[in-house]
Structure formats: structure tokens, C-alpha cells
Amino acid sequence: xxxxxxLTPEQxxxxxxxxxxxxxxxxxxxxxxxxxxxxxxxxxxxxxxCFDEYFNVVQCDKGKVWSSFVDHITIxxxxxxxxxxxxxxxxxxxxxxxxxxxxxxxxxxxxxxxxACSTGDEAYTLAMVLKEYIPPEIDIKILATDVxxxxxxxxxxAEYVLDSEDAINPYFLxxxxxxxxxxxxxxxEIKNLVTFRTFNLMNPFPFKNRFDIIFCxxxxxxxxxxxxxxxxxxxxxxxxxxxxxxxxxSESLTQKQYKFKYVQPTIYTRSE
Ligand SMILES: C[S@@+](CC[C@H](N)C(=O)[O-])C[C@H]1O[C@@H](n2cnc3c(N)ncnc32)[C@H](O)[C@@H]1O
Numbered sequence: 001x002x003x004x005x006x007l008t009p010e011q012x013x014x015x016x017x018x019x020x021x022x023x024x025x026x027x028x029x030x031x032x033x034x035x036x037x038x039x040x041x042x043x044x045x046x047x048x049x050c051f052d053e054y055f056n057v058v059q060c061d062k063g064k065v066w067s068s069f070v071d072h073i074t075i076x077x078x079x080x081x082x083x084x085x086x087x088x089x090x091x092x093x094x095x096x097x098x099x100x101x102x103x104x105x106x107x108x109x110x111x112x113x114x115x116a117c118s119t120g121d122e123a124y125t126l127a128m129v130l131k132e133y134i135p136p137e138i139d140i141k142i143l144a145t146d147v148x149x150x151x152x153x154x155x156x157x158a159e160y161v162l163d164s165e166d167a168i169n170p171y172f173l174x175x176x177x178x179x180x181x182x183x184x185x186x187x188x189e190i191k192n193l194v195t196f197r198t199f200n201l202m203n204p205f206p207f208k209n210r211f212d213i214i215f216c217x218x219x220x221x222x223x224x225x226x227x228x229x230x231x232x233x234x235x236x237x238x239x240x241x242x243x244x245x246x247x248x249x250s251e252s253l254t255q256k257q258y259k260f261k262y263v264q265p266t267i268y269t270r271s272e
Pocket of ligand 1 (some may be wrong): 117147188201219
């Protein structure tokens with residue numbers, strides 16, 4: 001087979017279709033160079049010299065080759081307290097959140113899902129904020145999932161090098177992070193509130209119980225409209241009445257809020 005270090009338009013199309021079908025991610029034509037450079041690196045790691053061969057391996061693989069492809073093709077940007085008005089909302093409205101959703105007091109438990117959690121910053125931020133502001137008799141249970149097993153491992157590791165976009169106020173920093181050299185470790189009291197799992201949002205939701213709060217931030221931007229609509233419907237059915245859905249600041253449910261009720265920009269509730 002002829003070897004080339006450039007993806008042909010047909011080869012790019014095959015990768016694009018695979019990523020769309022399996023992950024829901026729409027890769028625009030402008031992503032061709034990015035795909036080419038990531039795939040070239042993965043090919044070297046797997047001692048594969050041509051794009052077609054690598055594509056066939058990725059397409060059939062259910063193990064390491066596929067998961068490593070997913071790890072590299074997905075974008076994992078995240079931070080602690082990212083889009084912090086969501087966390088301010090939880091702090092300010094914690095009384096209403098509990099009052100609007102009687103199941104929380106009845107079960108003495110709040111169930112939260114960080115549904116594209118990347119390296120865990122969002123889930124741990126939620127854990128810290130809820131620990132700080134929810135009445136202590138209510139148990140906090142956070143499920144945090146992502147399609148990339150690499151970021152799930154990092155999240156479980158719970159050690160971070162912070163950057164200027166981690167907008168952690170000094171109170172939270174000193175109370176909920178343990179600094180060792182330049183590494184900030186999440187203490188067990190926070191770690192134990194979060195369970196991490198690999199999960200693809202394109203799959204049927206396997207959960208037995210509904211969630212009181214769902215965070216789905218900065219992943220729907222990668223999906224096309226029909227994919228977003230399907231996902232929003234699935235979120236609606238797995239959210240408890242009175243529960244809240246938070247989406248990313250550059251995302252919107254306008255035109256497709258299914259039966260969600262608008263609370264404020266990027267925050268929605270299930271009202272029935
Ligand atoms: C940009 S990060 C957002 C992280 C976090 N929610 C935030 O807002 O900071 C997007 C995450 O979505 C994940 N992702 C992409 N497609 C996914 C899918 N089909 N199912 C689950 N997670 C997915 C990526 O692996 C990545 O970690």
C-alpha cells in the first residue's frame with residue numbers, strides 16, 4: 001500500500017464518519033490537519049505506517065488502540081470553578097434546590113452527575129461546593145463520567161498542577177487542596193464523594209436512579225443539532241422533577257429545550 005504522511009480527503013472522511021458515529025463528535029473540515037497529526041502520532045506508537053491500515057485497526061479494535069484514539073481525538077480542556085456562576089448559583093440557591101426537589105430531603109441524598117467530566121476538576125469543584133453549602137445531614141453522591149479512559153485515570157489520581165484559569169478562592173484552596181511541592185492533591189473527604197467511570201454519552205443511559213443535578217458542559221458544542229436533541233431528551237428522562245441541568249456558557253438549549261424549563265442562561269429545570 002502506498003505510504004503518505006498526508007491524509008487524503010477520502011481518508012479524513014472515513015475518520016470523520018467513525019468519530020461521528022461512535023462519539024457523536026462532528027469534525028469540521030478545518031480539523032483535518034489536527035486529525036492527521038494526532039493519527040500520525042498514534043500510528044508511530046502502534047508501528048503502523050499507513051492511514052488505511054490504522055483506520056481498519058481502530059475501527060475493529062475494542063481495546064487499547066480504540067481507547068487511545070478516543071483519548072487523543074477528544075478535547076479535555078477544563079478547570080476548577082470553570083464558569084463559576086454555576087457554582088455561585090448552587091451556593092445562593094441551595095435552599096430552593098432542596099425545596100423544589102423533595103426527594104433530596106426524603107432520601108437525605110443529593111445525586112449529581114458530571115457527565116463529561118474530563119480530568120475531574122468539575123466534579124471535585126461540585127463536591128467542594130456541595131460539601132460547603134448543603135446541610136450536613138444530606139449525603140452527597142457524585143457520578144463523574146467521560147468517554148476517555150485516560151482522563152478518568154487522571155481524575156481518580158486526583159493530583160493537579162493548577163494554572164491561572166483555575167479560579168479557586170483562597171478559602172477553598174486552603175481547605176480542600178493539599179499542596180505538596182507544585183502538586184495540589186484532593187483530600188479523601190472530597191475524593192470519596194465522587195465515583196468516576198468511563199461512559200459514552202451516545203450510549204443508552206444505564207442508570208437505575210434519577211439525578212438531582214446534571215452538569216453537561218462544553219461537550220455538546222462538539223455535537224451536531226440532532227445529536228444534541230437526542231442527548232437532551234435522555235437527560236430530561238434521567239433528571240428528577242425539580243432537578244437542574246447545567247450546560248456550558250457557549251451552549252444553548254434554545255429551539256431544542258425539549259420539555260426543560262428555562263431558569264437562567266445555561267441553567268434549566270425539569271418541571272414535571
Ligand atoms: C472540553 S471537556 C469539558 C470538561 C468539563 N465538562 C468542563 O466544562 O470543564 C469535554 C469532555 O467531553 C468528553 N467527551 C467527548 N465526547 C464524549 C462522549 N460522546 N461521551 C462522553 N464524553 C465525551 C471529552 O473526552 C472531554 O473530556
